[in-house]
Amino acid sequence: MTTSASPGPQGAIDAPLVARTVSVDVSELDALGSLLDLLPPDHPVSWLRRGEGLVGWGCAAQVRTAGPARFSDAAKWWEETTARSVVRDEVEEPGTGLVCFGTFAFADEPGDSVLQVPSVVVGRRGDRAWMTVVGRGSLENLEPRLSPAVAPDAPAGITFADGALNSEEWMSAVADAVSRIGGADLEKVVLARDLVATADEDVDVRWPLQRLAAAYPMCWTFHVDGMFGATPEMLVRRERGLVTSRVLAGTIRRTGDDERDLALAATLARSSKDLEEHEYAVRSVADALEPHCSSMNVPEAPFVLHLPNVMHLATDVAGVVHDAQTVSSLDLAAALHPSAAVGGTPTPEATALITEIERMDRGRYAGPVGWMDASGDGEWGIALRSGTVDGPSVRLFAGCGIVADSDPEAELAEAQAKFVPVRDSLAT
Numbered sequence: 001m002t003t004s005a006s007p008g009p010q011g012a013i014d015a016p017l018v019a020r021t022v023s024v025d026v027s028e029l030d031a032l033g034s035l036l037d038l039l040p041p042d043h044p045v046s047w048l049r050r051g052e053g054l055v056g057w058g059c060a061a062q063v064r065t066a067g068p069a070r071f072s073d074a075a076k077w078w079e080e081t082t083a084r085s086v087v088r089d090e091v092e093e094p095g096t097g098l099v100c101f102g103t104f105a106f107a108d109e110p111g112d113s114v115l116q117v118p119s120v121v122v123g124r125r126g127d128r129a130w131m132t133v134v135g136r137g138s139l140e141n142l143e144p145r146l147s148p149a150v151a152p153d154a155p156a157g158i159t160f161a162d163g164a165l166n167s168e169e170w171m172s173a174v175a176d177a178v179s180r181i182g183g184a185d186l187e188k189v190v191l192a193r194d195l196v197a198t199a200d201e202d203v204d205v206r207w208p209l210q211r212l213a214a215a216y217p218m219c220w221t222f223h224v225d226g227m228f229g230a231t232p233e234m235l236v237r238r239e240r241g242l243v244t245s246r247v248l249a250g251t252i253r254r255t256g257d258d259e260r261d262l263a264l265a266a267t268l269a270r271s272s273k274d275l276e277e278h279e280y281a282v283r284s285v286a287d288a289l290e291p292h293c294s295s296m297n298v299p300e301a302p303f304v305l306h307l308p309n310v311m312h313l314a315t316d317v318a319g320v321v322h323d324a325q326t327v328s329s330l331d332l333a334a335a336l337h338p339s340a341a342v343g344g345t346p347t348p349e350a351t352a353l354i355t356e357i358e359r360m361d362r363g364r365y366a367g368p369v370g371w372m373d374a375s376g377d378g379e380w381g382i383a384l385r386s387g388t389v390d391g392p393s394v395r396l397f398a399g400c401g402i403v404a405d406s407d408p409e410a411e412l413a414e415a416q417a418k419f420v421p422v423r424d425s426l427a428t
């Protein structure tokens with residue numbers, strides 16, 4: 001575990017964090033554009049849906065963790081950091097006061113995970129808006145002030161290439177997985193592949209973020225430490241004792257013809273292959289949340305979630321938690337990860353097969369990404385429809401749930417459709 005921090009203008013690096021949250025007039029915010037328009041290029045973070053949520057920038061403190069203890073080490077650091085901090089919060093909503101943003105590796109190894117405390121966070125929820133400024137030293141020196149940022153440049157000269165496996169190789173990995181599912185204890189495994197986009201110059205992540213938020217308003221547009229995307233899947237949200245999770249599994253591509261898409265949605269809702277795959281995913285989430293809840297609501301049948309590129313079977317699981325004092329939203333995310341939507345069923349067999357046949361390091365793709373406040377409330381999505389930006393290079397990821405009667409060609413087409421959000425967001 002490594003920690004670092006910017007000492008700020010008036011404080012030593014090991015001095016406690018000080019934070020001040022003030023209310024912001026929504027019309028003042030609107031006059032500056034969307035929340036994303038406020039982001040400067042310095043450590044931008046985002047968690048936005050339908051124009052609401054949180055953005056932040058600068059880095060007041062951060063911790064990097066790795067390995068099987070990546071979640072618990074990060075959670076411990078957050079507990080210690082918030083316990084030492086001095087906070088003046090004039091708004092007191094979930095997401096005010098001290099807030100951290102995190103992105104966690106999918107696998108125990110090699111794994112590289114981060115929890116960051118931005119120096120500035122701006123939040124919006126309905127007709128309420130706020131700004132938090134974080135530093136070290138005296139609260140009185142913190143000056144919350146909003147201003148627009150310089151707009152990002154479009155990435156230039158983007159080209160795409162296969163990542164670890166080309167299409168043919170990936171289809172044979174899928175065929176291999178199908179043959180293993182028939183035999184052993186394995187019911188489902190999620191196999192992913194990657195593409196690599198290369199630009200002429202460093203990619204400014206604010207460009208794809210703006211495009212993702214505009215094209216996928218029903219998804220959570222996120223960015224933390226190079227990991228960005230627009231995910232439709234909420235691993236866990238905890239707010240004032242209520243926990244919810246949006247489980248997705250079972251997918252069909254859209255055609256662009258609304259009438260045909262409606263017929264396809266009906267087919268999806270009746271498809272036994274997809275319903276079976278979905279059932280595994282819901283069961284894995286409900287089982288992991290159950291020990292933390294005094295009551296739960298698990299709908300019997302899924303609904304169809306319509307996205308611009310694909311449609312999914314979706315179930316919203318909800319519960320009342322009884323251990324909010326001792327178990328944070330990040331602890332819940334750790335308990336849920338990896339769900340059947342990104343690992344498979346049973347989890348140990350599925351993740352072992354992923355390591356064996358996927359032939360790539362997922363990095364933080366399909367890991368939890370999101371934010372948490374000092375009370376432990378927060379939102380952790382699954383980093384899907386996502387990419388990792390590193391200088392001029394962006395690695396894009398997409399995966400599919402493979403079950404006994406999966407067809408490799410259909411799965412390849414589904415993966416292509418899942419690349420679309422990030423691929424299009426890099427276009428000029």
Ligand SMILES: C=C(O[C@H]1C=CC=C(C(=O)O)[C@@H]1O)C(=O)O
Pocket residue numbers: 190192233248249250251312340341342366384385397398399400401402418
């Ligand atoms: C693993 C991904 O999607 C998961 C989430 C929703 C539906 C899925 C499916 O139908 O296969 C996947 O389990 C991805 O987008 O990379």
